[in-house]
Amino acid sequence: MANSRADNQSPPRKTDIAIIGAGPVGLFCVFECGMLDMRCAVLDALDAPGGQCIALYPEKPIYDIPGYPEISAGDLVEKLLAQARPFQPAFHLGQPVTSLARTATGFRLATAKGVTLDAGAVIIAAGVGAFGPNRPPLANLARFEASGAVQYLVKRRDDFANKRVVIAGGGDSAVDWALSLSPIARSLAVVHRRDKFRAAPESERRLRALAAEGHVELIVPYQLDALEGAGGKLKTVIVKSLDGKTRGIPADVLLPFYGLAQDLGPIAGFGLNLERNLIVVDPATSATSAKGVFAVGDIVTYPGKLKLILSGFAEVAQAAHAARAYLRPSEVFHFEYSTTRGLPKP
Numbered sequence: 001m002a003n004s005r006a007d008n009q010s011p012p013r014k015t016d017i018a019i020i021g022a023g024p025v026g027l028f029c030v031f032e033c034g035m036l037d038m039r040c041a042v043l044d045a046l047d048a049p050g051g052q053c054i055a056l057y058p059e060k061p062i063y064d065i066p067g068y069p070e071i072s073a074g075d076l077v078e079k080l081l082a083q084a085r086p087f088q089p090a091f092h093l094g095q096p097v098t099s100l101a102r103t104a105t106g107f108r109l110a111t112a113k114g115v116t117l118d119a120g121a122v123i124i125a126a127g128v129g130a131f132g133p134n135r136p137p138l139a140n141l142a143r144f145e146a147s148g149a150v151q152y153l154v155k156r157r158d159d160f161a162n163k164r165v166v167i168a169g170g171g172d173s174a175v176d177w178a179l180s181l182s183p184i185a186r187s188l189a190v191v192h193r194r195d196k197f198r199a200a201p202e203s204e205r206r207l208r209a210l211a212a213e214g215h216v217e218l219i220v221p222y223q224l225d226a227l228e229g230a231g232g233k234l235k236t237v238i239v240k241s242l243d244g245k246t247r248g249i250p251a252d253v254l255l256p257f258y259g260l261a262q263d264l265g266p267i268a269g270f271g272l273n274l275e276r277n278l279i280v281v282d283p284a285t286s287a288t289s290a291k292g293v294f295a296v297g298d299i300v301t302y303p304g305k306l307k308l309i310l311s312g313f314a315e316v317a318q319a320a321h322a323a324r325a326y327l328r329p330s331e332v333f334h335f336e337y338s339t340t341r342g343l344p345k346p
């Protein structure tokens with residue numbers, strides 16, 4: 001971790017806990033810390049809170065949040081924001097955190113846009129880091145990305161109504177979106193380099209059934225080869241088989257689902273113990289190798305770690321308690337249930 005420098009133009013803001021990442025797990029930190037009387041500031045590189053839930057699958061239903069037999073990712077984020085609201089967190093969105101430095105009283109964080117924040121302790125909830133899609137290596141990709149003819153996530157399903165859609169990839173996202181979009185798309189083709197998919201078996205079965213009925217075309221084993229069109233408007237996706245045969249698929253939009261590029265970004269330089277690009281934590285406290293810095297959610301590793309929102313929530317409760325003990329070591333602590341304590345009065 002670098003040493004702090006007073007290199008900021010405006011005076012730094014102050015908070016008890018700085019939370020890096022406003023994904024579902026980071027948002028729940030506000031609640032858990034708030035219940036222990038710690039004020040939070042939440043910083044995120046993206047312009048909207050919600051992390052992967054909002055950036056990658058806002059309309060998809062999630063089935064494994066306790067108490068919600070089914071909830072869309074977007075609605076879950078709304079509920080987490082509502083749960084955080086009584087604790088009045090300060091949000092700094094569109095602010096990638098670029099440095100974390102120890103100071104005499106805690107930590108100083110700085111963002112790429114020049115915001116500085118002083119915090120007593122830090123909770124890193126940065127998911128897969130500054131995430132971005134794995135892009136297919138196609139020559140004229142940028143032009144079609146700019147026009148929206150190539151997209152890496154579905155923000156609004158209805159945008160694809162009556163469109164000729166080509167989906168590339170063989171994982172859960174590719175197969176799930178093929179299932180979801182096929183009833184509304186004018187045509188839908190799935191391009192995958194193998195005839196075997198990595199998606200859930202039941203989803204793959206449904207996809208193959210749609211293909212057998214002629215609602216989806218499975219183009220396997222093929223890879224993306226080129227994009228044709230003019231003025232950013234896509235006309236044809238050219239694909240190539242492993243033995244070099246090419247064919248063109250008429251298309252308005254291409255959705256490559258090749259997973260997320262995992263890039264810890266500046267967090268890799270914070271001086272924390274890392275393992276395979278993840279932050280090593282003590283599962284009992286979510287403490288990292290730096291005293292006063294905790295980490296939760298998809299960004300952490302420990303034996304048995306599951307990359308589930310549910311697991312992230314439990315890690316948050318432990319991190320909040322450990323952060324409280326770190327910030328106020330001499331305080332006699334009385335554990336209270338939320339039912340006993342209630343919420344702050346508005």
Ligand SMILES: Cc1cc2nc3c(=O)[nH]c(=O)nc-3n(C[C@H](O)[C@H](O)[C@H](O)COP(=O)(O)OP(=O)(O)OC[C@H]3O[C@@H](n4cnc5c(N)ncnc54)[C@H](O)[C@@H]3O)c2cc1C
Nearest residue numbers: 021023024025044045051052097126127129130297298309
């Ligand atoms: C298609 C899909 C379906 C899924 N379905 C389920 C499911 O059914 N059930 C389930 O439990 N999980 C599911 N998941 C996984 C779930 O979304 C993740 O486990 C969850 O989002 C992790 O939350 P997080 O808050 O740890 O990280 P994220 O949601 O990744 O949020 C991290 C945030 O940190 C920000 N960030 C990163 N680096 C910085 C930085 N340097 N400065 C500032 N901000 C930064 C990012 O911009 C991001 O907003 C699914 C994931 C995908 C992709």
